[in-house]
Amino acid sequence: MQMIVFATCAAEPALQESDRVLAAALGARGFAVAAAPWNGPQDAFVAADAVVIRSTWDYQKTPDAFADWLARLEGRPNVFNPPAMMRANMSKRYLLDLAGKGAPLPPTMAVEPDPDAIAAAMDALGLAEAVVKPEFGATASGLSVVRREDAAGLAAAAAKMAMPGLVQALVPEITTAGETSFIFAGRAFTHAVTKRPKSGDIRCQADHGGAAALADPPDWAVAEAHRLLAMVSGDPLYARIDAVTLDGEMRLMEVELIEPELFFTYSPDAAARLAGALLERLN
Known part of the structure; x- marks a missing residue:
């Protein structure tokens, strides 16, 4: 029986509810599924027939370590999504690249974690109110809504970012x-x-x-x-x-x-379709 390892994280090592639906769909197709944190022991990944990145929900705290881990996976087959694709998706600056290709992004600029820089970006974009977020983030971590005239709010947003990020128009x-x-x-x-x-x-x-x-x-x-x-x-x-x-x-x-x-608890049939897509790739 082929073993598929779902990568999780040390903070939440078990499968999430939605991923348990996907695991069941894979089990119905004859696969074994196990969970292993990306930032834990690596034996499970070495032995796996395939690795699927799932709830690695703490990577934004150590993005360099996560990027290095993805790089180590890049030389082996059957890693999903492809490691190079995931590394390119880590920094939210990818959104600026997509905007350059015509994606309908709200007005957005890259910015350093500095209140004056945030204010200057808001001025350049013509924004009285904006969303500020770090380039590495998950579940809205480090996100703030700021007003241009609120100096204290700008300073708090810069401190909360703690790294370079984006200033973006609020979509009310x-x-x-x-x-x-x-x-x-x-x-x-x-x-x-x-x-x-x-x-x-x-x-x-x-x-x-x-x-x-x-x-x-x-x-x-x-x-x-x-x-x-x-x-x-x-x-x-x-x-x-x-x-x-x-x-x-x-x-x-x-x-x-x-x-x-991936919200498979709302659509188990979609989990079956993803399981089928994975099976096609493994074959």
Whole structure:
């Protein structure tokens, strides 16, 4: 029986609920699935027939170590997503590259963790209010919403970033329309989930009180998500496009290619499709 190892993290070494659905779908196809933290003992990865990066949700704390770990995996077969693709996706500056290819990104600039630099970026973008976030982050860690005239808020945001990052226009519709995650197996769309923040917040993650529900996005939105994924070079096994979907247009938030929550608890059939896509690659 072939062994597939799902990479997790030392902080949360067990499989997440959604990944247990995927593990069950792989088990139904004759695979064994085990979890092992990327920043723990490496024996499981060495012995695995395939490695799938899943809940490595602490990598942003030690991005250099994680990049080195991915580099060590690059020489072996059957690592998903491809390590080079994941390394390119680690820093949120990839969003600026996608904007250069025509992705509908909110006005965004790279910035150093300095209040004057944040203020200068807001001036350059013509923003009275902005989102500030570090280039390495997960579940909205290090994120702040700032106003240009609030010197104390700018200083606090710079300190919270603790590293270079991005200044980005706030998309206020996220508080009402929410953020929709378009999930792909390979480059085939499988399902979508809309996440909405709690009142008074813009963070949609469950960790911050957000709620999610299965979504039925219009055909144009699915087509636009396909277009955005096509801007990414390489061959992902899985991908998630996060966007705010407005009336006939979309604002890209993230292209998640490393360790996205794939929401298989909302769509077990999608887990079966990803399991099938993995089986095709292994064969």
